[in-house]
Amino acid sequence: MKAYRLLTEEDTSAFCHKVTEALSKGWVLYGDPAYAFDAATGKMRCAQAVVKDVAGDYAPDVKLGAL
Template sequence: MKLYRYLTGPDDSSFCKRVSKALSAGWNLHGSPTLSHNPESGSMMCGQAVWKETEGTYSDDITLSDY
């Protein structure tokens, strides 16, 4: 099955570490990262789509971060 996740978080090292952890677990980047400004908090938010091919059949009960 092919799995898809969209990782999001603040534009800081913790976001980069989450993406690096996913890549180390066999996930692949899909497209370019996104960046958005939250005018209320003044912060920048990042997003990155990732995908992974794995054994099994998709079910709504799976936890993507377990893969």
């Protein structure tokens, strides 16, 4: 199956670390990153979609971060 995750974080180095960790575990960037203002917190947020081909079938209880 092809697994999909949308990684999000405030615009800090924590976002880069989150994406780097996913890449090191075999996830692949999917599309362009997004950058938007979060009015609730007054901070900028980043988002990046990643995908990964894994064995097995999809189930709603799959822990995507553990793949």
